[in-house]
Amino acid sequence: MSILIKQVIHNGAPCDVLIEGNRFKKIAPHIDCVADQILDGRHKAILPAFYNTHNHAAMTSMRGYADDIDLFPWLKNHIWPFEACITSEDVYHCTRLAILEMIRGGTVFFNDMYWFSTSTVRAVEEMGIRAAIGRLFIESSPGVILDGNLKENEALEALASSASSRITLTYAPHAIYTVSGKTLCMISERAKAENAFIHIHASETEREVSNSHKDHGMSPIAWLDRCGMLGPKTILAHCVHLAVEDINLIRERGCIIAHNPISNLKLASGRFRFQEVIEESKCRITLGTDGVASNNNLSMLDTMKFAALSAKDQSRNATVAPAHVIFDTATLKGAEAFNIQAGTIAERRLADAILVDLCQPAMVPNHHLISNMVYAADTSCIDSVLCDGRLLMHNRIIPGEQDIIEAAQRAIAGILERLNQEHRKREGL
Numbered sequence: 001m002s003i004l005i006k007q008v009i010h011n012g013a014p015c016d017v018l019i020e021g022n023r024f025k026k027i028a029p030h031i032d033c034v035a036d037q038i039l040d041g042r043h044k045a046i047l048p049a050f051y052n053t054h055n056h057a058a059m060t061s062m063r064g065y066a067d068d069i070d071l072f073p074w075l076k077n078h079i080w081p082f083e084a085c086i087t088s089e090d091v092y093h094c095t096r097l098a099i100l101e102m103i104r105g106g107t108v109f110f111n112d113m114y115w116f117s118t119s120t121v122r123a124v125e126e127m128g129i130r131a132a133i134g135r136l137f138i139e140s141s142p143g144v145i146l147d148g149n150l151k152e153n154e155a156l157e158a159l160a161s162s163a164s165s166r167i168t169l170t171y172a173p174h175a176i177y178t179v180s181g182k183t184l185c186m187i188s189e190r191a192k193a194e195n196a197f198i199h200i201h202a203s204e205t206e207r208e209v210s211n212s213h214k215d216h217g218m219s220p221i222a223w224l225d226r227c228g229m230l231g232p233k234t235i236l237a238h239c240v241h242l243a244v245e246d247i248n249l250i251r252e253r254g255c256i257i258a259h260n261p262i263s264n265l266k267l268a269s270g271r272f273r274f275q276e277v278i279e280e281s282k283c284r285i286t287l288g289t290d291g292v293a294s295n296n297n298l299s300m301l302d303t304m305k306f307a308a309l310s311a312k313d314q315s316r317n318a319t320v321a322p323a324h325v326i327f328d329t330a331t332l333k334g335a336e337a338f339n340i341q342a343g344t345i346a347e348r349r350l351a352d353a354i355l356v357d358l359c360q361p362a363m364v365p366n367h368h369l370i371s372n373m374v375y376a377a378d379t380s381c382i383d384s385v386l387c388d389g390r391l392l393m394h395n396r397i398i399p400g401e402q403d404i405i406e407a408a409q410r411a412i413a414g415i416l417e418r419l420n421q422e423h424r425k426r427e428g429l
């Protein structure tokens with residue numbers, strides 16, 4: 001399969017881009033060759049696609065379901081009862097809905113942690129994007145991993161052995177307050193032996209930090225290090241509350257921070273210290289949306305804007321988190337974090353890209369393309385999306401979109417029906 005994009009703007013000048021198989025073969029002012037598909041790139045710019053490094057994709061089912069509530073009562077009283085009524089089939093349909101939304105927003109990869117992960121694999125395989133999918137670990141009591149997790153993880157491993165190269169498995173213990181030290185140590189041993197990624201929520205709230213000091217006599221980051229969890233393949237989601245020692249540990253171990261500015265603001269978790277963590281301490285940072293329940297969309301464009309604005313506000317310094325740095329964290333840094341040879345538009349790199357419509361109102365005038373992407377663009381500016389050399393969206397059309405939306409609507413109606421039944425049972429009605 002080959003795709004030739006004619007006269008698209010690349011680094012400020014029109015050029016032709018030839019994709020062969022899943023890589024960029026040639027980028028030049030003019031390419032004369034035969035290709036399976038020829039795209040008109042005029043009035044469009046080609047840019048790297050987005051890599052979303054913290055997500056719970058199937059949570060699209062909870063968009064707007066329980067907003068404006070503090071994290072712990074939000075989880076306990078709303079999210080967990082809702083999730084108890086979700087089936088594997090629901091996860092499949094709601095993940096497809098999430099992927100649809102991600103493709104519309106130019107995202108070609110997400111790092112996921114959720115129940116029924118085999119359904120996530122199915123959705124990703126069908127829809128053609130990339131994903132790191134977690135073996136989820138949550139305990140019912142210290143040292144006792146939920147039976148459902150163990151069974152699903154076993155099925156996930158069996159399924160992944162024949163999955164495409166777009167899928168990577170991670171170890172995804174939920175957090176230090178839902179997984180004991182003993183299990184974290186076991187997971188870190190396994191991850192090291194397999195050279196696998198670890199994905200965990202860390203230092204998200206003040207409460208998590210104060211409980212960690214109470215329970216373990218140290219911060220969550222120090223505790224994770226004690227359990228052998230910190231390394232260059234560890235993705236730490238949030239990292240809002242960090243002591244100087246924590247920042248140093250994260251840098252020394254080479255861990256990757258998944259910064260989720262919108263979720264942090266919405267749940268009032270605290271303010272991520274962008275300038276200190278990234279610009280001064282040089283920790284590795286990527287961007288994530290978190291699940292829809294705490295966002296309420298999966299737009300990496302919105303995420304970039306919030307990351308930039310919240311960093312400036314937090315440091316009271318308008319020069320912090322400039323557009324090109326933020327754009328890099330959402331694209332190249334995310335791809336690099338997961339060893340995906342993409343994130344730049346260059347020959348021999350994997351052919352992941354977006355075509356941006358330069359005639360959309362938010363892109364006019366085009367004094368600075370990357371500034372427009374970070375501060376002005378919305379998803380209507382994204383015309384086409386390529387992942388692994390395949391066109392997933394062209395002229396803003398994704399094949400099968402209506403069917404995916406309707407199937408997700410039916411699945412969500414079913415979840416609500418089961419939730420109501422549970423409620424009636426509890427009330428003795």
Ligand SMILES: [Zn+2]
Pocket residue numbers: 054055056201237290291
């Ligand atoms: Zn999360």
